[in-house]
Amino acid sequence: MARLEAIRILLAIASMLDFKLFQMDVNSAFLNRYIKEEVFVEQPPGFQDFEFSNHVYKLKKALYGLKQAPRSWYERLSQFLIKCEFHRGNVDSTLFFKKSNKDILFVQIYVDDIVFGSTNLFLCKEFSTNMQQEFEMSMMEELVRPEKFK
Amino acid sequence: MAFVFKIEPKTVDDAFKDENWYLAMQDELNQFKRNEVWDLVPQHQNQQVIGTKWVFRNKLNDSGCIVKNKARLVVKGYSKKRELTMIKPMHLWLG
Numbered sequence: 001m002a003r004l005e006a007i008r009i010l011l012a013i014a015s016m017l018d019f020k021l022f023q024m025d026v027n028s029a030f031l032n033r034y035i036k037e038e039v040f041v042e043q044p045p046g047f048q049d050f051e052f053s054n055h056v057y058k059l060k061k062a063l064y065g066l067k068q069a070p071r072s073w074y075e076r077l078s079q080f081l082i083k084c085e086f087h088r089g090n091v092d093s094t095l096f097f098k099k100s101n102k103d104i105l106f107v108q109i110y111v112d113d114i115v116f117g118s119t120n121l122f123l124c125k126e127f128s129t130n131m132q133q134e135f136e137m138s139m140m141e142e143l144v145r146p147e148k149f150k
Numbered sequence: 151m152a153f154v155f156k157i158e159p160k161t162v163d164d165a166f167k168d169e170n171w172y173l174a175m176q177d178e179l180n181q182f183k184r185n186e187v188w189d190l191v192p193q194h195q196n197q198q199v200i201g202t203k204w205v206f207r208n209k210l211n212d213s214g215c216i217v218k219n220k221a222r223l224v225v226k227g228y229s230k231k232r233e234l235t236m237i238k239p240m241h242l243w244l245g
Contacts, residue, residue, distance in 0.1 A: 040199045041188070044223050045162040047179060049190060056199050057188040063202075065224035144212065 006092040007115065010108050014117050021117040021143040022124055026073070027136040035062050035072060077109060080134055098123075115143060156216060158206045165206055165221065174221035175204060182223075201226040 014021050039059040049055060062072055078088065081096045086107065089095035094109040103120035105127060114131070118124045128140040165171035182188060193199065203226050209218040 040191075040193070040197055041225055042199055042202050043190075044175075044179065044202050045204060046166060047175070052190060052192075054193055055190045056193045056197075058191045059188050061185060061187045063187070063225050064222055065226065066200075 006089075006095055007108060007110065010095070010106060010115065010117070013106070017119055019117050019119050020121075020124075021115055022128070022140045023113060023115050023143045024128060024131065024138050024140045025114065026112045027138065034060055035066075039066065073112070074109065077135075081107065084130060116140075117143075156208070158208055160206075162204050165204065170219045171206060171221060174206070174219040175223075178221050178223055 011021070040056045041059060041063065042056060043049060043053075059066075074094070078093075078096070082088065084098070086096040086098045089097070096107040096109070098105045098107075100120075100123065103118060103123055105116065105118040105120075105123040107114060107116040107127070116124060116127060118127075124140065128137075131137050132139075159165040159168070159171055162175075165175065202223055205222045205224055207220050207222070208216040209220050211217045
């Protein structure tokens with residue numbers, strides 16, 4: 001799990017090296033992967049089946065709040081990144097980076113949000129395209145502070 | 151969605167009083183159907199069944215205006231690690 005400190009350090013590095021950070025998130029990240037364990041959950045409050053009110057739902061994919069959820073998403077994502085020749089941070093395992101010539105691309109995973117930045121804008125665009133091809137992702141947006149936090 | 155409801159309901163009963171929140175819950179369940187999230191099966195004895203709960207949040211845009219009523223179905227009390235629920239206090243809904 002990403003620590004807030006790690007995000008702050010990334011923000012600091014970005015402002016020091018003067019590069020822009022971008023953000024993208026995964027649409028229903030937690031639903032992307034099938035779970036191996038047998039998990040049964042109650043029918044949703046207010047939406048119980050009239051005919052089968054005693055039935056329960058057997059999960060095929062993870063739901064929010066399930067402890068398997070963040071982990072299985074993280075596993076799938078990190079496998080993909082490593083395949084794309086990223087290195088995983090030794091201290092913070094949710095920080096990935098990739099060097100290419102003189103440039104470097106940082107990718108910080110924050111549950112279903114991904115914050116990334118590079119000394120070379122092209123690397124960011126390339127990363128964004130790759131991610132969109134592999135996962136159901138939102139477009140990359142520049143990371144800005146929402147109005148209410150200014 | 152043209153109209154959104156400002157108050158985030160605390161209970162499912164409150165949510166049922168407003169059409170937008172009702173639609174938000176249906177959206178979530180439709181998404182489960184599309185993604186093949188679960189199957190309805192008969193309950194067996196000695197089977198651990200985890201409770202579910204609705205969480206209602208307004209999604210804001212960059213200027214802080216409500217753009218969407220989002221209902222999310224979550225499982226209760228299975229996640230023992232506090233950090234998982236605590237680490238992303240605002241981001242979860244704004245992101």
